[in-house]
Amino acid sequence: MGTISNLTNTFPLHIRKFKFPSSSSSSSYRFPLSTLSCSTPEPESNTTTSISQTPNSNATSYFPKRGQTLELLCESLAFKGKGLCKVTDTGFVVMCDRALPGERFIGRITRKKGNYAEAAKLQTLTPPFDTVDAPCVYVPHCGGCKTQNLAYHAQVKAKEEQVRELIIHVGRFSQKELELHGIMKPIVPCDIQFNYRNxxxxxxxxxxxxxxxxxxxxxxxxxxxxxxxxxxxxxxxxxxxxxxxxxxxxxxxxxxxxxxxxxxxxxxxxxxxxxxxxxxxxxxxxxxxxxxxxxxxxxxxxxxxxxxxxxxxxxxxxxxxxxxxxxxxxx
Missing domain, CATH: 2.40.50 (OB fold (Dihydrolipoamide Acetyltransferase, E2P))
Incomplete structure (x- = not known):
């Protein structure tokens, strides 16, 4: 073991360039000689190595802002007849009133929830599947029959899918159990589509x-x-x-x-x-x-x-x- 002040003159030139503490405080700086490398340093290279930026796995997922205008695609009908839509190229879920399956449209975000948002439809880009002319003149504004312009067989299919989703996710039945044990029977359409309310x-x-x-x-x-x-x-x-x-x-x-x-x-x-x-x-x-x-x-x-x-x-x-x-x- 030796002090820094007694050893600096014996070091190679590239080691001497290192600024050591003053001799007045050298007694408090002691280290083994084996920690000092006396090998000649490698020459510096003029080339720069590019370091690729690894994507941050904790990056926040896509989330639209209130008032933002987006292109949406309605995939199915959810509770209360709202369209379950996805933001193009993101998969983010947006619920939209009066949106029908297969419809591609422009919507404006009106409300943000925990893991989804709600939107208002502004303009239809691609018409939905299975549309019909609504017989009621109040359909565009009344809240009683939001899906009257959807063919009845498509309404029945959408209702059956909603019940199936409830049985699987809320009732905790598997798809195999539904088919094997016949837990869910096929939906029965109604013969009367209008004038049925008492x-x-x-x-x-x-x-x-x-x-x-x-x-x-x-x-x-x-x-x-x-x-x-x-x-x-x-x-x-x-x-x-x-x-x-x-x-x-x-x-x-x-x-x-x-x-x-x-x-x-x-x-x-x-x-x-x-x-x-x-x-x-x-x-x-x-x-x-x-x-x-x-x-x-x-x-x-x-x-x-x-x-x-x-x-x-x-x-x-x-x-x-x-x-x-x-x-x-x-x-």
């Missing part, structure tokens, strides 16, 4: 909701012509689409609805629709329940008016109007 509830409102392309039809005078009786716009409790006929309920129920629509806006009757913001108004809801006589099989209708206060004398005109229909057996 109950419908319509809401009264002070203003008709109109789409942008129909805003010129609005009367800004605030009269009874703007009153609405119909169904809610999806996602809004205070916006009502005026509905004159609904294909979900029976034909006798639609006749009763049409008769009420003809007269309830008459200013001389003094009816006022209930305003959910100011809590002012009389008529709140109209409920129509359809059934059949157990003996004759003839259709029967029960009509209920839901009001903000008990004033049966005000409803007498409407009650007399609907009671003229032979199918109406109770009001």
């Amino acid at each position: 109950k419908m509830e319509f809401s009264f409102g002070p203003y008709k909701w109109l789409p942008k392309e129909s805003m010129h039809e609005r009367n800004d005078d605030g009269g009874s012509e703007n009153y609405a009786l119909g169904l809610h716009v999806p996602g809004y409790f205070d916006k009502i689409i005026n509905v004159d006929k609904c294909l979900l309920q029976t034909d006798p129920a639609n006749k009763v609805l049409a008769a009420i629509q003809e007269c309830w806006r008459d200013p001389q009757l003094g009816f006022s629709p209930y305003n959910v913001h100011s809590h002012v108004g009389f008529l709140k809801h109209l409920m129509l329940r359809s059934g059949r006589d157990v003996m004759t099989g003839l259709p029967e209708i029960m009509v209920n008016f839901v009001t903000s206060s008990y004033k049966p004398e005000l409803l007498k005109v409407l009650v007399d109007k609907v009671s003229a229909f032979p199918e109406v057996v109770g009001t």
